[in-house]
Amino acid sequence: MRALLALGSNLGDRRETLRAAVATLGDAVLSASRVYETPPWGDELQPAYLNMVLIVEGHSDWLAVARGLEEAAGRVRDPERRFGPRTLDVDVIMVWDPTPVFSADPELTLPHPRAHLRAFVLVPWLEVDPWAELPGHGFVADLLREPALAADARDVVAVGTVAS
Ligand SMILES: Nc1ncnc2c1ncn2[C@@H]1O[C@H](COP(=O)(O)OP(=O)(O)OP(=O)(O)O)[C@@H](O)[C@H]1O
Numbered sequence: 661m662r663a664l665l666a667l668g669s670n671l672g673d674r675r676e677t678l679r680a681a682v683a684t685l686g687d688a689v690l691s692a693s694r695v696y697e698t699p700p701w702g703d704e705l706q707p708a709y710l711n712m713v714l715i716v717e718g719h720s721d722w723l724a725v726a727r728g729l730e731e732a733a734g735r736v737r738d739p740e741r742r743f744g745p746r747t748l749d750v751d752v753i754m755v756w757d758p759t760p761v762f763s764a765d766p767e768l769t770l771p772h773p774r775a776h777l778r779a780f781v782l783v784p785w786l787e788v789d790p791w792a793e794l795p796g797h798g799f800v801a802d803l804l805r806e807p808a809l810a811a812d813a814r815d816v817v818a819v820g821t822v823a824s
């Protein structure tokens with residue numbers, strides 16, 4: 661099964677955390693976006709994030725893989741702050757088998773229910789797939805032309821690759 665994973669980090673050595681996660685995924689990574697520095701979304705009183713996306717293939721339980729990567733990065737959840745700071749957040753944005761998989765399960769909702777609101781996911785996704793389409797919301801390129809997302813996208817700034 662193919663999946664789109666979105667990675668974010670805003671605590672500790674952010675770039676090293678992303679690099680280690682990508683290295684752990686190894687050959688499962690088909691495509692990696694550049695790394696983007698992005699202002700915090702949803703809970704503004706926290707440091708800026710580094711975000712990137714990966715197209716991956718080869719596992720069937722991508723939520724378990726995502727949780728494993730978060731644990732390896734020493735992520736601690738703060739129950740008081742839903743969108744609070746974290747060493748590593750890995751969201752499963754979409755899964756294809758080979759067509760898009762839909763799920764209303766709260767443990768793994770697919771496509772990710774907030775992806776269409778997040779320029780920090782859509783901008784790197786467009787980079788790895790110019791024809792990206794989010795079921796229910798249309799082409800990512802069109803979404804990013806909507807005024808609110810276009811404004812957010814201006815603050816999503818490429819800062820090199822995961823290795824540099
Ligand atoms: N598509 C998905 N990707 C990742 N987690 C999901 C997904 N759908 C549901 N979840 C569930 O959401 C729970 C909370 O995840 P997490 O703490 O990473 O949320 P968050 O990153 O704070 O918020 P958000 O999901 O809006 O990014 C997880 O335990 C997971 O089971």
Ligand SMILES: Nc1nc2c(c(=O)[nH]1)N=C(CO)CN2
Binds near residue numbers: 711743
């Ligand atoms: N810019 C940005 N903001 C966030 C992010 C993230 O990855 N990037 N993740 C969050 C956790 O849900 C909350 N806010």
